[in-house]
Amino acid sequence: MKVTLIGAGNVGWHLGRKLHECGVEVVQVFSxxxxxxxxxxxxxxxxxxxxxxxxxxxxxxxxxxxSDDAIAGVARRLAAGAPGGKLMAHTSGxxxxxxxxxxxxxxxxxxxxxxxxFSKKRAPDFSQIPFCIDANNDADRELLFxxxxxxxxxVYHLNDEQRAVLHVAAVFxxxxxxxxxxxxxxxxxxxxxxxxxxxxLIRETAAKLEDAPPRDxxxxxxxxxxxxxxxxxxxxxxxxxxYHRLYEIxxxxxxxxxxxxx
Amino acid sequence: MKVTLIGAGNVGWHLGRKLHECGVEVVQVFSxxxxxxxxxxxxxxxxxxxxxxxxxxxxxxxxxxxSDDAIAGVARRLAAGAPGGKLMAHTSGxxxxxxxxxxxxxxxxxxxxxxxxFSKKRAPDFSQIPFCIDANNDADRELLFxxxxxxxxxVYHLNDEQRAVLHVAAVFxxxxxxxxxxxxxxxxxxxxxxxxxxxxLIRETAAKLEDAPPRDxxxxxxxxxxxxxxxxxxxxxxxxxxYHRLYEIxxxxxxxxxxxxx
Numbered sequence: 001m002k003v004t005l006i007g008a009g010n011v012g013w014h015l016g017r018k019l020h021e022c023g024v025e026v027v028q029v030f031s032x033x034x035x036x037x038x039x040x041x042x043x044x045x046x047x048x049x050x051x052x053x054x055x056x057x058x059x060x061x062x063x064x065x066x067s068d069d070a071i072a073g074v075a076r077r078l079a080a081g082a083p084g085g086k087l088m089a090h091t092s093g094x095x096x097x098x099x100x101x102x103x104x105x106x107x108x109x110x111x112x113x114x115x116x117x118f119s120k121k122r123a124p125d126f127s128q129i130p131f132c133i134d135a136n137n138d139a140d141r142e143l144l145f146x147x148x149x150x151x152x153x154x155v156y157h158l159n160d161e162q163r164a165v166l167h168v169a170a171v172f173x174x175x176x177x178x179x180x181x182x183x184x185x186x187x188x189x190x191x192x193x194x195x196x197x198x199x200x201l202i203r204e205t206a207a208k209l210e211d212a213p214p215r216d217x218x219x220x221x222x223x224x225x226x227x228x229x230x231x232x233x234x235x236x237x238x239x240x241x242x243y244h245r246l247y248e249i250x251x252x253x254x255x256x257x258x259x260x261x262x
Numbered sequence: 263m264k265v266t267l268i269g270a271g272n273v274g275w276h277l278g279r280k281l282h283e284c285g286v287e288v289v290q291v292f293s294x295x296x297x298x299x300x301x302x303x304x305x306x307x308x309x310x311x312x313x314x315x316x317x318x319x320x321x322x323x324x325x326x327x328x329s330d331d332a333i334a335g336v337a338r339r340l341a342a343g344a345p346g347g348k349l350m351a352h353t354s355g356x357x358x359x360x361x362x363x364x365x366x367x368x369x370x371x372x373x374x375x376x377x378x379x380f381s382k383k384r385a386p387d388f389s390q391i392p393f394c395i396d397a398n399n400d401a402d403r404e405l406l407f408x409x410x411x412x413x414x415x416x417v418y419h420l421n422d423e424q425r426a427v428l429h430v431a432a433v434f435x436x437x438x439x440x441x442x443x444x445x446x447x448x449x450x451x452x453x454x455x456x457x458x459x460x461x462x463l464i465r466e467t468a469a470k471l472e473d474a475p476p477r478d479x480x481x482x483x484x485x486x487x488x489x490x491x492x493x494x495x496x497x498x499x500x501x502x503x504x505y506h507r508l509y510e511i512x513x514x515x516x517x518x519x520x521x522x523x524x
Contacts, residue, residue, distance in 0.1 A: 068491060094483070094491045115459060117466055117481055121473060128462040156459070165453045166460075168495045169446035172505075173460050174467045175482030176512045177439045182476040182519075184431035191427045197377060197418070198428075198435050199471060200390040204379055205436045206468040209461060211383060214444040219379055220437030221356070229330060229356045233430045242515055243434075249511060250438045253504055257444075 001147060004028040004059035004083070005046075006074060008036040010118035011091050012065035015151075018126050020044040022150045027059050057082040061147070063112060064090040072099050079106050087140050093167035096160045097134050110135030110144050113163060114152075117174050126151050132158040132166065183243055215257065222254035263409060266290040266321035266345070267308070268336060270298040272380035273353050274327030277413075280388050282306040284412045289321050319344040323409070325374060326352040334361050341368050349402050355429035358422045359396050372397030372406050375425060376414075379436050388413050394420040394428065445505055477519065484516035 003024055005016045008031035017040075020026050026044040031037035034050040041048035049055060055062075055078065062083050066074055071090045078088060088100060089112040100109035113132040116124055131148035133155060135141035141157065148155040158166065181202060185195045208217045221229040230251055237244040265286055267278045270293035279302075282288050288306040293299035296312040303310035311317060317324075317340060324345050328336055333352045340350060350362060351374040362371035375394040378386055393410035395417060397403035403419065410417040420428065443464060447457045470479050483491040492513055499506040 067486075068488065094494065116463055117470070117479075119470065119473075119479070122466075122470065124466065125462075128465070130459050130462065154462075158455075162453050162455060164494070164498055165449055166455060168498050168509075169449040169460060170463055171482055171495065171509070172442045172449070173446040173464050175480065175484060175516065176508075177442045177464070178467055178476050178480055179512055179516050180434045180439045180442070181471060182480065184435040185476055187427055187431040187434070191424050193420075193424060193428060195471075195475060197392050198431060200387075200392065200416075201378055201432055202435050202439070202468045202471060203390070204386065205440055206464050208379070208381065208384065209443060209457075209464060211381075213457060214440050214447055217379075217381070218437065218440055218444070220433055222437060224329075226330060232356065232426070233433065236426055236430050242518070246438075246511065246515065247430075247433070249508065250441055253508065254437065254441050256504070 001025070001061065001143075002027045002059045003061045003063055003147075004030070004055060005040065005044075005063050005065060006030045006052075006055070006078070007063075007065035008033070008040040009065060009067075010120055011114065012063075013040055013120060014118050014124055015063065015065060015091065015114065016040050016044050016046075017123075018151050024147070024150065028056055030055055052077045053081060055081065055083060057086065059083070060087065061143075062086060062088045064088060066090075068092050068095050071095055072102065075100050075106060075109070076104060079104070087135075087143070089135070089144055093132070093163055093170060096164070097136065098160070101136075108135075108137065108140050110140050111158075111163065112144050112148065113158075115166065115170060127153060130154040130156060132156050132163050134159060134163070183246070187240070187243070218254060218258070220254070222251040223258055225255065225259050263287070263323065263405075264289045264321045265323045265325055265409075266292070266317060267302065267306075267325050267327060268292045268314075268317070268340070269325075269327035270295070270302040271327065271329075272382055273376070274325075275302055275382060276380050276386055277325065277327060277353065277376065278302050278306050278308075279385075280413050286409070286412065290318055292317055314339045315343055317343060317345060319348065321345070322349065323405075324348055324350045326350060328352075330354050330357050333357055334364065337362050337368060337371075338366060341366070349397075349405070351397070351406055355394070355425060355432060358426070359398065360422070363398075370397075370399065370402050372402050373420075373425065374406050374410065375420075377428065377432060389415060392416040392418060394418050394425050396421060396425070445508070449502070449505070480516060480520070482516070484513040485520055487517065487521050 026046040029041040029048045037048035087108040088106040089110040111134040288308040291303040291310045299310035349370040350368040351372040373396040378391045
């Protein structure tokens, strides 16, 4: 199976590297930034281009690892060019598969979504990454499924709705949780305390979830309904209106679970 | 140094076990629940009691690992009993050291606060636990400091205010983050999807902080100001008013950091 990678950002980069490592032939890499395209092409032994029109028909699969709002446009241009009729898949959690049909683009299309947060510097452990697969026909769904299985043992068939909900959930546990870590960082920084103090706690908070669901792992003043501590905390946050508000709302939410009358 | 442990809950349990492991003599264990006191006493080779009046004067340090609102009362009764004049320290992040003075309790008192989330089932890695130490005199501060150093290399002198802010920060990164994990759990459950899908993402979100502060690690639609995805997510959350509201507020908070005009 030959793959052409459209996009050499964080997702494209690590996918390309891993596909190559697993013996999948990466034939061409596209990025609007030529330097990125050439760097990933070098890593994967592929050709590269920074022009969509120059993407050749030689691949079996065109993987669109581009930003969500670019998918429709790129798909349309690919379908109108040499790769027309070939299988296309995007790597987005938030984008319905229908984007391809709506773009009047490919006849064969699908989704190849790795559920992980990628950053250029960190090599992710692919064996731990769930892949969410879909396609507009059974044969291509199987094809994408078996490609994903070369990268990770955790491969799932998810439809648009399931993937959309999964993506929202990912925003809560990744983006929003990271914001709370930032709040912790900032609160400590104003006291001249190092963020490193909180890292073991953050690690353990995540690690505990291997044992039991988060509902069973909840601790703290809101869980205990410890009004005195909550009041003291709110006083401490008086000069941080945004954190004060968040503290109130999240405390209320937790309280609701464990102390509601219903 | 001989230690008497007041309280055999999660904190008392793991502290007692670790102190014993490190060769510190645990002479007596108190818990209102005799079965807990006896279990921890057995583990540490100590005596046990379920009556505060039966606590002997034989220890050098009385460690109060009790709930925040019980500290003052326990301290007062200890000071009025056999251990009067001995060093007392509580293990609470949220409670000022002054609780001892206000309780008219001990002449020598301090704080011995391990910053970690403890659960009975998981044996914590003490080498990763920051200990926050304070006392009302230099000699006892040094004494508590060196005791903590037997348990962990990460020991800090923190005053009441610093510890209070650290405790609020811990609520954000532990209690509140765990609630977001619960939100993710619940959103998936309603779609029949397993929470395990999110665990690698949660682990990686925590692990990334070893490389860079959370501010640099922020990703997602709020960071990118991706209005289309945010709207789609809010639509998906229409039947979950609490999560809908949280999504809006957290998105607004993240947006503020990266897209404010100032």
